[in-house]
Amino acid sequence: MTLKGWRESTPGGWITEAGNALEYKTGSWRTIAPVYIPENCINCMFCWAFCPDDAIIVEDGKMVGINYDYCKGCGICARECPAKNKALVMGEGEEG
């Protein structure tokens, strides 16, 4: 997202385009990141249900990975993962 200069800002900070939160990559807030271990995943969708953002990528009813553009690294998915060997663990760095 290109940040605008003050002359291009809308008066009063009003947002005039719907849905532009998509352009705001909140993943930049992350200090720790979930690492996905596919072989441990039981596709229970707990991570998808608990994720407070929309960072769990699901295809054809199956968990396939993490959208690091929006994952803030809160760790809820890793905590809630019920698999015997966790399919989500928190790691250091950009993508765990």
Place this chain on the structure above:
Amino acid sequence: MVQEKVAITGNEAVALAMKQINPDVVAAYPITPQTEIVQIFSTYVSNGLVDTEFVTVESEHSAMSASVGAASAGARAMTATSANGLALMWEVVYIAASNRLPIVMPVVNRALSGPINIHCDHSDAMGARDSGWIQLWSENTQEAYDNMIQAVRIAEHPEVQLPVMVCLDGFIISHAMENAQVLPDEVVKEFVGEYVPQKTILDKDNPVTAGPVAFTDSYFEFKRAQSEAMIQAKPYILDVAKEYAKLTGREYGLFEAYKLEDAEIGIVVLGSTAGTAKNVVDKLRAQGVKAGLLKLRVFRPFPAEELSAALGHLKALAVMDRADSFNAFSGPVYAEVAAAMYDSGAQTKLINYIYGLGGRDVGLEDVETVYNHLARIAESGKVDQRLNYVGVRE
């Protein structure tokens, strides 16, 4: 056009102006000495003389919040307050300005607590000087009425879009009966026109978000743009004044210069004390003293260049503040006038007088004290004391 001459108090005149403006929403809470404005206005609502949605809120914080909500929805919104009521509104007062909502609010100036007091000084509105509102100050009932009507046009001007406070001195103006000329209802209706908001939260075809969060990456840009709106507002305020003068014959500027052109000593003053001080100027002129006066009407935006151009030739100038800043330096108006004078390179000697706190009466002799002090400074070329108080018992 025939204007009616009526005997009317400041509060009645403001309420009448509000009736003639016929705002979409008025949300208000009573507080002395403002109470009468919304009390009188509520009778207009009850009697079906206005189309206004009148919201009797539970506090001033809610009054300003409801006004912000209504204005965001595209309504012409108003409220009114004084002193502690304005203080309770505080956070939302700033939001009204930063969201660029053209709310108009009469502020009937009253001393802030404590000690608790209901009488006039300017500590309430002066405290709000950095809130981003335009401030128009009134000398008398006539000016309060005229400022109210102009305020609507200034606030809603597409290039301005800022809220406006119309300040009038508590009791001295709000409760005193004076002669004033008022316009017919339909003339005011035509002058203020239909409010067409640039955007509203109720327009489903053009969805918007009002008042979103703005963090480190964008807050500064929004504030810079807000500052620019205030920087650019002066010519629009003057345009509205010109149009109003054509209609009424009553001329308004950023300030009124009274016998200032050839003056050697002068004062800067806001509000009703200007009337008292003009009397003193006349008396001194009759004695051959070259005294003048500048009555500030528009305090926000602060007309720094225009002020220093009008005052720079004086030998000595006193800025009269009806509020103290408790900064161990000066009152609020002095600090800004002094900064403007310094920037202009003026050689005028400046002093500050704080006066009339908590409704302390300001007599001719008090203003004379100030001019006498100025005459001594003009003669000696030396400022003996910058910060002075007049009318307080030693």
